[in-house]
Amino acid sequence: MKKFGAIIISLIILAMFILIAWWLYRNFHTTPMLVGNLLIILTGVLISYTAYSRLSLLSDDVEILSEEDYPEIEEGLIYASVDDFANKHEKVKGTLFIAGLDITEKELNLVDVSYKKLTDEITFKFSPSTSIKLKGVATIAVGDHQFLVYGFEEGVVRQNGVHRLTWLDNKLQISTKNKDVRKIKIPAKMPTIAFNWPSSH
Numbered sequence: 001m002k003k004f005g006a007i008i009i010s011l012i013i014l015a016m017f018i019l020i021a022w023w024l025y026r027n028f029h030t031t032p033m034l035v036g037n038l039l040i041i042l043t044g045v046l047i048s049y050t051a052y053s054r055l056s057l058l059s060d061d062v063e064i065l066s067e068e069d070y071p072e073i074e075e076g077l078i079y080a081s082v083d084d085f086a087n088k089h090e091k092v093k094g095t096l097f098i099a100g101l102d103i104t105e106k107e108l109n110l111v112d113v114s115y116k117k118l119t120d121e122i123t124f125k126f127s128p129s130t131s132i133k134l135k136g137v138a139t140i141a142v143g144d145h146q147f148l149v150y151g152f153e154e155g156v157v158r159q160n161g162v163h164r165l166t167w168l169d170n171k172l173q174i175s176t177k178n179k180d181v182r183k184i185k186i187p188a189k190m191p192t193i194a195f196n197w198p199s200s201h
Contacts, residue, residue, distance in 0.1 A: 010052035017044025062171055063100065064185045071097050071196050074143035082122050085140045085147070086115035094146075094197030096126065100174050100184035104160055105130060110195065124195075130159040132193065141191070145199055148191035165192075 021037035021044075080088075093109045108126040115122045124132040136153030155165040164175045172184040172192060186192060 007052065010048040013051055014044045014048040017041055017047070062183045062185050065099055065187060065190070067187050067190060069099075070187075070190055071095070071146070071194055073148070073191070073194070074146055077141040077143045077148065079139040080142050082115050082137050082140060083117065085142065086113045086122060089113040092197040094195055096130070097194040097196070098132075098157060099172060099186050099190075099192050100182060101157060101159075101163060103130075108195075130157075132157050146194055146196040148195075149193040150191050152192070 017040055021040045024040070025033055025037050089110065091110055093107055095106065096103050096108050105126075105128060108128070108130055110124065111127050112125040113122065114125075119135070120137075121133055121135050122137055123134075126132075132155060134149065134152040134155040136151075137149060138151065141148040141150070151167070152165075153167070157163040157165065161176055166173045166175075168183070170185075172186060173181055174184060175181045
């Protein structure tokens with residue numbers, strides 16, 4: 001029902017721009033005004049689409065993350081294939097960030113990374129008792145003191161329960177047993193998962 005309201009509001013905005021364009025052309029029959037009317041209508045389409053996108057996000061109970069929620073992202077990251085990363089990873093101690101999840105362990109040891117090419121699944125194992133299994137990861141961004149995972153098809157995080165991650169309409173959907181499904185909107189160009197370790201590992 002809330003999405004229906006977002007559609008109505010965006011249509012009202014578009015109708016206002018169309019009425020302005022119609023009134024201008026009715027009173028000024030010139031070719032430049034016709035071109036101006038096309039620009040006015042195009043502007044109306046863009047504004048109404050933006051209004052619909054923002055209102056539908058608000059009506060969907062989507063949690064919107066900001067860049068301030070993230071750990072600092074290194075510059076000069078190198079993008080490695082999943083297979084290469086799994087074969088060359090280092091066993092380090094650091095902090096784990098997963099968008100939309102509260103990681104209770106402050107420090108984790110990365111003990112193993114394995115990749116199954118047949119099923120296109122990469123698994124990260126941490127100590128104590130934390131694991132992440134992701135399917136459909138294209139590349140992993142690697143820096144001097146962190147690695148980042150951006151997109152994937154689906155994933156499972158095991159820490160204090162099982163959390164299932166899936167993507168739906170550019171939103172990360174997190175479902176946990178016995179809890180409601182949450183939807184997370186991630187800022188543009190920000191990762192879903194980040195693991196950071198100090199320089200003196």
